[in-house]
Amino acid sequence: MNASRRTALFSVAASAALALSLTACQSGDGTKAGGAPVAKESAGASAAESASASGTGGSTGNAVGTADKSDSGASSGGTSGGSGTSGSAAKGSAATPVCHAKDVKVSAERQDGPPYTHIILTARNTSSHRCEMAGFPHIQFLESHKQDVPSVAKSKPAAPTVLNPGDPAFALVKLSDGGVDEDNEPVSAFQLVLDGDSAVITVDSSAGGGIAVDPAKSLTGYWTTELRNGADDF
Structure with a gap:
């Protein structure tokens, strides 16, 4: 094999090695890119967890709102009961007028x-x-x-x-x-x-x-x- 032939083969081998190196690099980039989606998934999970937390907070808010309504109703009922009581008392007085x-x-x-x-x-x-x-x-x-x-x-x-x-x-x-x-x-x-x-x-x-x-x-x-x-x- 002459020197030009060896040079050509060396060039091909170097090119192949370079290609493999580039592929490996690209594969590493791809891994990094693959890591990025993982990161995105983690971010998505965090967002989901945040949304879930937000949703839970919303549920809690609804529960509080319900409690408020319930309390408001109870308070209203209590006030009504108080009025009833007061109304009952007034009615009782009206129900026992002085004798004529x-x-x-x-x-x-x-x-x-x-x-x-x-x-x-x-x-x-x-x-x-x-x-x-x-x-x-x-x-x-x-x-x-x-x-x-x-x-x-x-x-x-x-x-x-x-x-x-x-x-x-x-x-x-x-x-x-x-x-x-x-x-x-x-x-x-x-x-x-x-x-x-x-x-x-x-x-x-x-x-x-x-x-x-x-x-x-x-x-x-x-x-x-x-x-x-x-x-x-x-």
């Missing part, structure tokens, strides 16, 4: 024996609804004595006197001290007005010959569901 003259029948009965110093007023609820006998009876025994009979504060009951249909309320009324020297006047009928009403009720007191009243000594107790020892002792 048209709601009750009032009668008088002498207490104990002679001298008759007291009478007991009975007001029976003749209506079909509950009502409250508020305060005390505003009594006028005589046309000549226009002032209402004074009330006795200690006889005021601790709780409102509420009457169901058919229930009675009582008020003890003092007529006089029972002395023979008093300025007593005979009364066979008298008038009274209930708290919260302007209608006049006429009470017949003629039974047993009527009652004797000293306007300067007369007193009245409050309406109660029962007469009590001590509180109504005046």
Whole structure:
């Protein structure tokens, strides 16, 4: 083999080696390029994880939003319940109005024996609804004595006197001290007005010959569901 032939072969071998080297380099670049997609996949995974985290955050946000709605609803419901409660209370007051003259029948009965110093007023609820006998009876025994009979504060009951249909309320009324020297006047009928009403009720007191009243000594107790020892002792 001559020198030119060896030179040609060497050139071919060098070219082949160079090509292999270039291929190897390209393969390395390709590996790097292949690494790049891996990096991209990692980035994509990170993005997915980020998106997932974001999505989870969104879910949490929805959960919070639901909780807020739920809380808001509960709060609203509680407020409504409070209103209901308040409405219930107002309605309850409206459901128990004060008794008017048209709601009750009032009668008088002498207490104990002679001298008759007291009478007991009975007001029976003749209506079909509950009502409250508020305060005390505003009594006028005589046309000549226009002032209402004074009330006795200690006889005021601790709780409102509420009457169901058919229930009675009582008020003890003092007529006089029972002395023979008093300025007593005979009364066979008298008038009274209930708290919260302007209608006049006429009470017949003629039974047993009527009652004797000293306007300067007369007193009245409050309406109660029962007469009590001590509180109504005046």
